[in-house]
Amino acid sequence: MAIKVKAVERNVSFDKNSEKWAYVLQADLYNKLSDAKVISEAALRSGIPKGAINAAWDAIGEVIKAWATEGHSVAVPGLGTMRFGLRSKSIADVNKVGSDLITVRRVIFTPNVEIKDELKRTSINITCYDRNGEVVKRVTSSDDGTVEDPDANVNENENGGGGSNTNDTNGTNGGGTTGGGSNTNDTNGTNGGGTSSNTDNTNPTDEPGGSGGNTGGGTTGGGVEEG
Numbered sequence: 001m002a003i004k005v006k007a008v009e010r011n012v013s014f015d016k017n018s019e020k021w022a023y024v025l026q027a028d029l030y031n032k033l034s035d036a037k038v039i040s041e042a043a044l045r046s047g048i049p050k051g052a053i054n055a056a057w058d059a060i061g062e063v064i065k066a067w068a069t070e071g072h073s074v075a076v077p078g079l080g081t082m083r084f085g086l087r088s089k090s091i092a093d094v095n096k097v098g099s100d101l102i103t104v105r106r107v108i109f110t111p112n113v114e115i116k117d118e119l120k121r122t123s124i125n126i127t128c129y130d131r132n133g134e135v136v137k138r139v140t141s142s143d144d145g146t147v148e149d150p151d152a153n154v155n156e157n158e159n160g161g162g163g164s165n166t167n168d169t170n171g172t173n174g175g176g177t178t179g180g181g182s183n184t185n186d187t188n189g190t191n192g193g194g195t196s197s198n199t200d201n202t203n204p205t206d207e208p209g210g211s212g213g214n215t216g217g218g219t220t221g222g223g224v225e226e227g
Contacts, residue, residue, distance in 0.1 A: 004028040080111040120145035
């Protein structure tokens with residue numbers, strides 16, 4: 001088994017009057033498996049009737065929703081833990097503290113050791129496409145297999161260029177911009193002048209080629225942050 005990744009040559013320039021071409025990596029996903037397919041496969045592998053698995057799956061979902069909204073980090077059997085969080089601005093004056101400081105609510109999933117180890121052991125095959133959509137190179141991964149830990153940076157502030165300070169209040173780091181260099185959660189887009197991309201790309205239908213912007217996970221720059 002291997003994770004298939006596309007490296008597509010795209011125009012990553014922010015200036016409409018100039019071009020800056022770079023290879024942007026994104027996961028080459030086949031499709032989204034439906035609930036019915038997952039339940040069917042689980043029933044086949046476990047010998048448990050599909051109806052029983054479906055009922056248990058629904059019940060687990062209800063438990064997660066109920067407990068996570070009460071502030072718990074809830075175990076997802078066989079996968080990891082899930083919790084709700086938020087990203088917000090910080091402010092010096094207590095009289096100005098309010099819900100308007102919240103910029104986004106978040107669902108945070110932390111995989112268990114088994115999932116991380118499986119990902120670490122999985123090789124990555126990269127196919128490179130030039131700006132015309134032609135295959136120019138194929139690469140087999142030789143990286144160290146490092147897997148991101150969502151809990152590695154707790155309550156780390158983000159300095160947003162203009163002095164505003166944003167804090168991820170539930171234990172994950174959302175990147176941030178400090179001193180002009182840009183950084184994004186999951187290394188999307190361009191980072192401090194070098195181009196990188198998030199291979200956990202949610203828009204796998206992008207076809208190789210084309211010159212419109214950076215779509216390989218998004219770009220940031222000049223104090224813009226994407227989680």
